[in-house]
Amino acid sequence: MAGASEKKILKPLKNFPMEEYINSGHRACQGCAEVLAVRHVLKAIGPDMILAMATGCMEIISSPYPLTSWNVPWIHVAFENAAAVASGVESGLKALRRKGRIPDKEITVLAMGGDGGTTDIGFQALSGMMERGQKVIYVCVDNEAYMNTGIQRSSSTPFGASTTTSPAGKVHPAGQMTWKKDMTAIAAAHGIPYTATACPSFYTDLIKKVQKAKEANGPAYLHILSVCPTGWRIPPEKAIQYGQLAVDTGVFPLYEVENGVWKLSRKAKALKPVTDYFKGQGRYRHLDEKLTAFIQEKVNERWERLLKLCGVELQTEDQA
Amino acid sequence: MTKPMDHITWQEIEPGGVISEPGNASSYHTGTWRSQRPVYDVDKCIRCWRCFIMCPDAAISPDYENNRMVWNFDYCKGCGICAFECPVDAIEMQEEGE
Amino acid sequence: MGRKVGIEVSIAAADAAALCDVDVVAAYPITPQTHVVEHLAELVASGHLDAEFVPVESEHSAMSVCCGSVAVGARTFTATAAQGLALMAEIVYIAGSMRLPLVMFLSNRALSGPLSIWNDHSDAMMVRDCGWIQVFCEDGQEVFDAIIHAFRVGEDPQVSLPVMVNVDGFVLTHVIEPIEYWTKEMVQKYLPPFQPVSRLTPEKPVSMGAFGMPEIYLEQKMAHNVALLNSRPIIEKGWTELAELTGRKYSAVETYKVDDAETIILGMGTICSTSSLAVDKMRAEGKKVGLVKLRLWRPLPSDDLRRVLAKAKDVVVLDRAICPGGGNAPVTSEIRAIMYTEPERPRIHCMIAGIGQRDVTPDDVCAMVDMALSQSIKDYHIYGVRG
Numbered sequence: 001m002a003g004a005s006e007k008k009i010l011k012p013l014k015n016f017p018m019e020e021y022i023n024s025g026h027r028a029c030q031g032c033a034e035v036l037a038v039r040h041v042l043k044a045i046g047p048d049m050i051l052a053m054a055t056g057c058m059e060i061i062s063s064p065y066p067l068t069s070w071n072v073p074w075i076h077v078a079f080e081n082a083a084a085v086a087s088g089v090e091s092g093l094k095a096l097r098r099k100g101r102i103p104d105k106e107i108t109v110l111a112m113g114g115d116g117g118t119t120d121i122g123f124q125a126l127s128g129m130m131e132r133g134q135k136v137i138y139v140c141v142d143n144e145a146y147m148n149t150g151i152q153r154s155s156s157t158p159f160g161a162s163t164t165t166s167p168a169g170k171v172h173p174a175g176q177m178t179w180k181k182d183m184t185a186i187a188a189a190h191g192i193p194y195t196a197t198a199c200p201s202f203y204t205d206l207i208k209k210v211q212k213a214k215e216a217n218g219p220a221y222l223h224i225l226s227v228c229p230t231g232w233r234i235p236p237e238k239a240i241q242y243g244q245l246a247v248d249t250g251v252f253p254l255y256e257v258e259n260g261v262w263k264l265s266r267k268a269k270a271l272k273p274v275t276d277y278f279k280g281q282g283r284y285r286h287l288d289e290k291l292t293a294f295i296q297e298k299v300n301e302r303w304e305r306l307l308k309l310c311g312v313e314l315q316t317e318d319q320a
Numbered sequence: 321m322t323k324p325m326d327h328i329t330w331q332e333i334e335p336g337g338v339i340s341e342p343g344n345a346s347s348y349h350t351g352t353w354r355s356q357r358p359v360y361d362v363d364k365c366i367r368c369w370r371c372f373i374m375c376p377d378a379a380i381s382p383d384y385e386n387n388r389m390v391w392n393f394d395y396c397k398g399c400g401i402c403a404f405e406c407p408v409d410a411i412e413m414q415e416e417g418e
Numbered sequence: 419m420g421r422k423v424g425i426e427v428s429i430a431a432a433d434a435a436a437l438c439d440v441d442v443v444a445a446y447p448i449t450p451q452t453h454v455v456e457h458l459a460e461l462v463a464s465g466h467l468d469a470e471f472v473p474v475e476s477e478h479s480a481m482s483v484c485c486g487s488v489a490v491g492a493r494t495f496t497a498t499a500a501q502g503l504a505l506m507a508e509i510v511y512i513a514g515s516m517r518l519p520l521v522m523f524l525s526n527r528a529l530s531g532p533l534s535i536w537n538d539h540s541d542a543m544m545v546r547d548c549g550w551i552q553v554f555c556e557d558g559q560e561v562f563d564a565i566i567h568a569f570r571v572g573e574d575p576q577v578s579l580p581v582m583v584n585v586d587g588f589v590l591t592h593v594i595e596p597i598e599y600w601t602k603e604m605v606q607k608y609l610p611p612f613q614p615v616s617r618l619t620p621e622k623p624v625s626m627g628a629f630g631m632p633e634i635y636l637e638q639k640m641a642h643n644v645a646l647l648n649s650r651p652i653i654e655k656g657w658t659e660l661a662e663l664t665g666r667k668y669s670a671v672e673t674y675k676v677d678d679a680e681t682i683i684l685g686m687g688t689i690c691s692t693s694s695l696a697v698d699k700m701r702a703e704g705k706k707v708g709l710v711k712l713r714l715w716r717p718l719p720s721d722d723l724r725r726v727l728a729k730a731k732d733v734v735v736l737d738r739a740i741c742p743g744g745g746n747a748p749v750t751s752e753i754r755a756i757m758y759t760e761p762e763r764p765r766i767h768c769m770i771a772g773i774g775q776r777d778v779t780p781d782d783v784c785a786m787v788d789m790a791l792s793q794s795i796k797d798y799h800i801y802g803v804r805g
Contacts, residue, residue, distance in 0.1 A: 008365070008367050008387070009367065009387060010382055010383075010387050010388065010389075011367070012382075013372075013373075016373060020378045022378070023343035023345055024346055024350070024378045024392065024395035025343075025345040025346035025349070025350060026345060026350075026377070027350065028377075030353065030397045030398065030399035030400075031376065031399035031401055032376045032399075033376065035376045036374065036375075039378060047620055048620045049620065050618045052486060060629065063625060063628035063629055064345075064628065064629060064631050065325065065337055065339065065628035065629065065630055065631070065634050066323070066325060066334075066344070066634070067322060067339070067344055067345035067347065067348060067628075068341075068343065068344060068345055068625035068628060069343060069345040069346075070342060070343065070623065071342045071343040071623060072620065072623050073619055073620060073623045073624060073625075074618075074623070074624075074625045074626065075485075075486065075489050075618055075625075075626040075627050076626070076627035076628070076629075077482055077485050077486075077509060077512050077516070077627055078482070078508060078512060080478070081478060081479060081482035081509065083479075084474065084478070084479035084482030084483050084486070085482045085483070085485055085486040085489075086486060087444075087474075087482075087483050087486060088444065088472070088482065088483035088484060088485060088486020088488075088489070088494075089486040089487065089489065089490050089618065090486075091470035091472050091483065091486075091487055091492070092441060092442050092470070092486060092487030092488070092490040092494070093490050093492075094470055095442055095468070095470045095487075096491060098468065101441075101611075107619075107620060124475060124476060124479075125475070125476075125478070125482065127475065128474055128475030128476070128479055131475070132472070200374075203373055203374075229399075236399040236400060237400030237401050237404035237405075238404060239399075239401060240374050240401060240404070240405050241404070241405075325631060325633045326633040326634070328634060328637055329637060330636075330638075330640035330644070331641070332637075333634075333637055333638055333640075333641035334616075335578050335615045335616070335641075335645065336515070336516045336517030336518070336578065336615070336616065336626065337515065337516065337626075337627070337628055337630070337641075338615075338616045338624050338625065339625040339626075339628055340616065340622075340624045342623040342625070
């Protein structure tokens with residue numbers, strides 16, 4: 001038994017910083033994996049950062065004046081302009097550093113917005129920031145709808161999800177009738193040095209990617225799937241599990257595009273069926289077999305396209 | 321200590337509504353939201369840190385001296401992620417007040 | 419003393435900003451603002467100005483970039499007009515409430531629609547309540563001086579507010595005028611380095627832009643309002659010291675032949691030059707007419723205005739914005755409001771003129787004064803409209 005108890009000694013965690021940059025006391029819903037993603041991202045960057053945040057869940061849960069959850073310098077201006085505010089922060093620091101008005105020390109500039117603040121209303125500002133080559137890490141914490149205002153659809157809401165503005169009904173049996181906007185590929189098309197998808201369920205991968213983004217010589221874009229128990233209508237304790245299922249079913253594959261080179265983040269194993277992921281999510285409850293089959297087909301198609309972009313062959317069971 | 325917002329006069333507002341005390345929202349205790357509470361079995365725990373890593377509220381921390389994890393019930397909202405994610409079922413959710 | 423040069427006002431305005439050693443310029447091109455930012459881009463590209471020029475993809479982002487750069491303590495300048503201001507309006511209000519002291523050159527232009535690139539004040543009036551310091555300029559020298567004064571006042575830690583310098587599009591931005599440049603030494607003497615009240619830095623993390631619940635929003639608005647009202651003495655001090663350096667004395671309310679005037683014309687910007695000629699003409703005809711030039715639009719110098727206007731029998735306000743469906747026009751409504759509580763008050767006539775750069779000559783001003791005095795215009799009159 002001596003061996004077993006020795007194994008059970010609590011040893012400091014490696015590669016997962018202990019410092020908290022978003023304090024307890026924030027008002028995120030129970031089981032919010034978006035605030036967990038934020039917690040992980042900030043840990044990966046460390047204290048020398050400035051964070052510009054879009055209006056949205058993460059802003060509203062953290063900053064009812066005179067209280068703030070942030071232990072890092074933080075600025076919120078509006079919904080659609082986190083990328084532009086971050087551009088100003090970056091340009092300001094650059095000028096002041098060059099003119100010797102502030103110490104010549106690297107400060108990571110981070111911009112953050114939800115899927116609405118990124119793929120819809122903040123799209124233009126983000127594109128401008130990336131096109132101008134501003135050295136900013138832009139993180140989209142994607143919970144796949146406007147959750148802060150009450151679960152309205154965005155262009156990042158996946159096909160088949162029912163939201164309050166894409167409700168499933170006789171005329172629109174699928175709910176959301178459009179495919180999720182491929183924001184990561186759009187970001188990559190700007191030719192920026194680093195783009196990746198991530199999910200806090202795979203936190204080591206996420207942290208590694210944030211650190212790569214930090215080292216990138218120019219703009220970096222991270223698209224983080226952030227499970228929202230409230231909006232997806234799942235029990236809060238299953239937030240991490242649904243993130244895993246999104247990845248394992250190929251609904252949300254993890255990959256990175258580094259200097260134009262596409263790379264799958266995990267082994268290209270056979271995908272689990274999408275029904276494994278849909279099951280138990282209230283937003284997909286209305287889907288019938290036909291719609292599910294349609295989605296499965298499309299997920300397969302996109303997965304194959306991604307594998308091709310990444311230049312990998314699907315590993316069969318025996319190969320794995 | 322920050323005053324409650326409905327006690328602050330306009331003269332006390334920092335210019336531009338800046339908050340100069342970092343992280344002061346920790347004065348707000350989200351633990352009152354909890355309807356279920358995690359109960360930790362130190363003997364079952366394999367010290368893998370998964371509960372700490374996956375807690376959205378940063379309400380779990382290590383206690384090296386006593387070789388265990390501890391929950392801060394001022395903040396734990398009782399979401400149950402720690403219990404669900406624990407690989408050895410060392411955490412169990414129980415109704416509050418039981 | 420600086421040298422005097424004949425130069426386009428827009429170029430001089432850019433040179434004034436450059437003399438202030440701005441750190442960041444973020445702007446999107448829009449007529450008639452373009453010459454200002456083109457010249458700044460040129461100064462940066464040629465190494466004459468050490469600054470970051472951020473060629474943003476919209477005015478909304480221009481103002482957002484400005485917010486970010488001021489927040490880290492960088493001296494920041496932008497310029498726009500009409501539609502550009504409309505697009506950035508959301509952030510203009512936020513920059514005010516966040517007390518971020520950037521300086522904006524606004525080449526006043528009519529708001530669409532229909533589309534018009536020409537001059538009036540409808541753009542400025544749209545953001546009347548944004549909580550910035552707002553000044554109007556009559557000539558190129560005023561523009562040059564106003565920009566340096568704007569940085570000095572806005573960045574003063576007691577003020578910490580953005581400043582809008584209003585310059586009539588085309589009729590002022592695009593004209594060549596003799597302007598006395600400040601020397602670098604003069605600017606350095608007048609304008610201390612920018613030390614923001616708070617700044618974003620990892621050394622001392624602060625949160626900016628927290629939201630206001632119903633329990634606190636009102637107090638935040640009040641604090642902002644008082645800050646704007648309290649900027650007045652700092653604005654005056656800035657003008658006093660500017661006079662010591664340059665010999666040019668500015669004030670919030672400037673007057674021309676008002677001492678014995680029974681009728682006072684009131685305007686903002688270039689229409690005052692036209693009006694002063696009209697005053698001379700009417701004086702020559704024996705009419706007791708004077709002129710009030712309102713330079714400081716926000717904070718409104720109510721007491722100065724009351725003191726000057728109370729003595730007159732009639733005040734003719736030349737408003738350069740239409741207020742569709744409204745009671746009168748923006749400047750008139752303020753003048754009527756502040757005079758309402760006076761025991762003795764003049765009749766206040768509202769003349770809307772110079773809309774979309776419809777020409778206003780000294781004769782037009784005389785005609786408007788005659789109309790105001792001879793006809794009973796109740797709410798307002800739109801001068802010069804056909805039909």
